[in-house]
Amino acid sequence: MEIKFNDRKDAGIKLSRKLLKYKNKNAVVLAIPRGGVEVGYEVAKKLNAEFSLIITRKLPYPSDPEAGFGAVAEDGTLFIFEKTALDENTINEIILNQKKEAQRRVNLFRKKPLPDLKGKTIIIADDGLAMGSTMTAAVRMCRKKGAQKIICAVPVSGRFAMELVKKEADEVFAVSMPADFYAVAQAYKNWHDVADSEVINIMAEAQVFEELVKNKVLGKRARKIIDELSEKYGKISFLDRGRHSVIILLDSRYVAKIEKDIPAGKNSAKKEAKWLKLLQKHKICPGFVYYSPKLRYAVYEYVKGFFIKDKINAMNKDELKETMISSLKKARILDRLKLNKEEMHRPVKHIIVNSDCIFIDFERTKKTSSPKNVSQLMHYFMLNNADKRIGFDRQNALELIKEYKTSGNKESVFKKISSLIERQ
Numbered sequence: 001m002e003i004k005f006n007d008r009k010d011a012g013i014k015l016s017r018k019l020l021k022y023k024n025k026n027a028v029v030l031a032i033p034r035g036g037v038e039v040g041y042e043v044a045k046k047l048n049a050e051f052s053l054i055i056t057r058k059l060p061y062p063s064d065p066e067a068g069f070g071a072v073a074e075d076g077t078l079f080i081f082e083k084t085a086l087d088e089n090t091i092n093e094i095i096l097n098q099k100k101e102a103q104r105r106v107n108l109f110r111k112k113p114l115p116d117l118k119g120k121t122i123i124i125a126d127d128g129l130a131m132g133s134t135m136t137a138a139v140r141m142c143r144k145k146g147a148q149k150i151i152c153a154v155p156v157s158g159r160f161a162m163e164l165v166k167k168e169a170d171e172v173f174a175v176s177m178p179a180d181f182y183a184v185a186q187a188y189k190n191w192h193d194v195a196d197s198e199v200i201n202i203m204a205e206a207q208v209f210e211e212l213v214k215n216k217v218l219g220k221r222a223r224k225i226i227d228e229l230s231e232k233y234g235k236i237s238f239l240d241r242g243r244h245s246v247i248i249l250l251d252s253r254y255v256a257k258i259e260k261d262i263p264a265g266k267n268s269a270k271k272e273a274k275w276l277k278l279l280q281k282h283k284i285c286p287g288f289v290y291y292s293p294k295l296r297y298a299v300y301e302y303v304k305g306f307f308i309k310d311k312i313n314a315m316n317k318d319e320l321k322e323t324m325i326s327s328l329k330k331a332r333i334l335d336r337l338k339l340n341k342e343e344m345h346r347p348v349k350h351i352i353v354n355s356d357c358i359f360i361d362f363e364r365t366k367k368t369s370s371p372k373n374v375s376q377l378m379h380y381f382m383l384n385n386a387d388k389r390i391g392f393d394r395q396n397a398l399e400l401i402k403e404y405k406t407s408g409n410k411e412s413v414f415k416k417i418s419s420l421i422e423r424q
Contacts, residue, residue: 004156004176007190008035008127011155011175012042018173019123019153023047027121027151030054030114030142032134033105034194035184037202039155040125044206045226047123048219051206053110054124054141056134057098062090071133073141074102074114079133109199118146125153128184129174132161139168156187204237205230208248211238215246216260225295229256240349244268244363249302254289257363258297268363273298275339275362282337284330284359305354308347312384317424321390324381324421327357331373332414340368344376374414375401391424 005011027049031040037053044051058068059080070080072095084091122142129135135152142150149170157165157174158181166172176187185191205226212222230236233250240247244265246258259269273291276298280288289299308323315323334341342364343350352358378401387394397420404413 002176002178002187003189004187005189007188008038008194009042011127011188012039012125013046014175015039015125015153015155015173016043016046018175019043019047019151022049022121022123022151025121026050027123028052028115028117029123029125030138032056032124032126032138033109034196034199035128036126037109037194037199039127040123041202041206043123043125043153045209045219045223048213049123050115051210052115053105053203054114054138055102055105055110056137056141057102058131058134059091059094059098061086062094068131068133071137072098072102073137074099074106075141075144077137077141077144079136079140081133108196109203114145117142119148121149121151122147123151123153124169127155128187129154129157129161129165130184132157132164135161135165136168139165143168156181156184158182201235204235207238208236211241211248212246212258215241216262216265217246217258218261221261221295225256225258225297228292228295242361245272250299253302254299255286255302256297256299258295269296269298271363271365272300272361275365276300279334279337279362282330282333284333285362286358286360303352303354303358303360305352305358307349308351308353308357309349311353315389317390320386321421321424323353323357324386324390325418327351327359328374328377328414328418328421330357330359331377334373335371335410338367338369338371339365339373340371341365341373344373345380347377347380372405374410374417375405378417390421392420396420 027047029040029044029049029051031037031053033053033055041051055074056071059070059072061067061069069084070078072078076099124135124138126135139150151171152165152169153173156176159177162172162174162177209222209226213219229250235251237249239249239255244260245268248256250256257269257272259265270291273288276285276288279285286303287301291298331344350359350361352360387397400413400417404410407413
């Protein structure tokens with residue numbers, strides 16, 4: 001039997017070419033774990049389709065676990081071959097065990113309900129058809145859920161399994177159906193048993209793709225970004241979204257800010273990169289790594305900690321004092337550089353608090369002759385009752401803020417502000 005695919009990713013890419021008539025048609029791709037997940041994910045990316053998992057389990061013979069007499073789906077839908085010598089009690093026990101394993105996989109891999117299938121076109125993907133039982137159980141489950149059209153798609157299939165599945169599905173696609181087929185693994189140059197951790201990583205990456213497309217990053221560009229970043233960093237996952245960009249986590253060490261394909265998002269990642277390159281030497285912000293002008297994303301160091309909005313009200317006096325001093329010193333550096341960060345009056349997700357305070361999100365930063373970082377940040381702390389909680393005089397603080405705004409010697413006034421806080 002001729003080797004057709006380098007690995008499951010390659011198989012998914014080649015399979016997707018047979019399904020292009022379903023591109024941008026609101027189809028739902030359901031992959032059968034574990035081996036079908038990478039295949040199905042590649043198909044979903046190419047078709048710009050919703051992606052999820054459908055869990056089915058082979059019903060193995062106790063004496064030969066590699067062979068099976070049928071399959072059960074996560075909702076209990078059964079398919080059993082006509083002939084089996086097993087008694088009813090044994091069959092029921094095997095079904096119960098496999099239903100438990102199916103539920104474990106639902107909880108571990110999908111972590112949420114199956115998408116609504118009613119009236120939709122469903123593409124069920126696996127890495128190959130050997131017996132066809134797990135695919136048949138999946139088809140029957142989708143039929144029960146009200147799917148309008150059910151397509152089975154695999155890279156390789158045996159003829160017996162293909163004929164079995166054709167009786168159940170509306171369409172069946174296979175890249176290869178060799179006459180000398182005897183195992184799915186034959187068609188792959190690189191074949192291995194897929195671990196739970198691999199499925200979890202693929203599902204995290206699939207969420208990134210879903211978030212990018214949902215948040216106005218065009219599908220073709222989204223695919224290229226994911227392929228480039230996953231190849232370079234391995235594990236990637238969704239982290240956050242903003243008005244102009246989507247943030248993803250890269251191997252728990254870096255983040256990528258990806259600008260949206262909307263007018264307001266134009267150059268947001270480029271601007272972020274520009275200011276991070278300038279400011280990183282001042283230890284205000286995360287370390288800059290690189291900017292991709294072609295795909296319009298910026299990569300920089302991931303800063304662990306808490307958004308100031310989530311921490312400020314839980315701080316004790318000493319923690320709040322330390323946070324104020326640290327963040328005000330960084331705001332003062334921005335003022336000296338004649339840069340206005342724009343969000344200091346409400347920096348809820350723009351300051352990360354850990355052992356230090358780190359400023360993030362500089363895309364709206366502008367050069368100005370009259371920056372307001374210190375004065376706006378002081379007002380934010382006052383709104384959160386910093387004067388009462390630390391014990392400095394509120395009126396004195398307000399007068400110093402006013403003086404700072406108008407003074408020709410801001411350095412001197414800033415020292416007064418710092419002293420007011422520190423001596424408490």
